[in-house]
Amino acid sequence: MQLKLIYFDQPFWRAEIARLCLFISDIEFEDYRITSEDLNDIKENGELSDGTVIPFRQLPVLVIEGQSIAQTGAIARICGQIADMYPNDMIEAGKVDQVIDTVTDINVLINPSMNESNPDIKKQMRHDLSNDALPKYFSYLEKILEANDSGWFVGDEMTVADIAVWSMLGWIAQGVLDDIPSNLPKTFERLTSLYNEISNIPKVQEWKRQTYAYDESSTGEYNYHVPNSI
Ligand SMILES: N[C@@H](CCC(=O)N[C@@H](CS)C(=O)NCC(=O)O)C(=O)O
The missing domain is CATH 1.20.1050.10 (Glutathione S-transferase Yfyf (Class Pi); Chain A, domain 2)
Structure with a gap:
């Protein structure tokens, strides 16, 4: 099954809910993080330059078997089912x-x-x-x-x-x-x-190591100090 999750380059819950359940369950997906040009395309045309539809001009969007699904809850339900983290009952x-x-x-x-x-x-x-x-x-x-x-x-x-x-x-x-x-x-x-x-x-720690920036010296936009414990 071809899966592509489209979101900003941020570990925000709206995207992480999908990315993380797929990653934890070893389900392959394309973790597409948009560029500023993509954002312009989304805002102006409601699609990416390759024609991928962004139905409400907002993200996240999941592309599954070539079809675009918007809305965090809808995406969570699909990814949760694929990852076996969403109940059948x-x-x-x-x-x-x-x-x-x-x-x-x-x-x-x-x-x-x-x-x-x-x-x-x-x-x-x-x-x-x-x-x-x-x-x-x-x-x-x-x-x-x-x-x-x-x-x-x-x-x-x-x-x-x-x-x-x-x-x-x-x-x-x-x-x-x-x-x-x-x-x-x-x-x-x-x-x-x-x-x-x-x-x-361990898979959550691995995901954070791979995709969250941890450079203590950086004050850049993409430096996420999501704590390991609270
Ligand atoms: N109802 C949507 C809301 C999504 C949303 O607010 N996305 C934000 C990013 S977190 C967005 O795309 N903002 C840009 C915009 O609204 O122009 C959902 O549940 O996914």
Whole structure:
């Protein structure tokens, strides 16, 4: 099966959910990271120069057997099924989906503060996120982990839901979001354990070594200090 995952050259959860489950399960795929020319093509024409369709002019897009699929959740479900990290059972599948959609909701909550140019308003937004919205959502996620009691969100094995939360927590724990404390997730015991458990998986460490920049001296855009533990 021919698989190509198209995204920016960043380890953001929207792409990592697909890249990582495929990598962990030794499924071959093309990890295509767009150039600035590609981005222009996407914005102007809704496709890459080779004709690959980018349906909503946003990324990620998965090209599977020559067909383009957009939307993080849809891609996660396909890659999760291929990688055997997405349940067959309808209810269990729904439990995975609800976690992925909640990570989307958290992302959407953070977005306005990323686009805010007034520093005072931005600071207030980040303060509100850190003291209200984020802890609230983390506590809901924590409760699901507590109810399942296997260490994973659904069933007894890691699914794409766990990878989504891991990658989202890593985004926050990097400390790249000004005025959102990097240790915010740490007060949530089960989320912390989940994060550390996934970080310790040898294939995850290998993926990070291969695709995340680790040069301590670099301050470049592509230097991701996604911590191994929180
Ligand atoms: N609903 C989409 C949202 C995807 C999205 O917001 N992608 C961002 C990158 S993380 C993007 O392509 N931004 C460029 C743009 O919207 O012009 C999904 O779930 O995948």
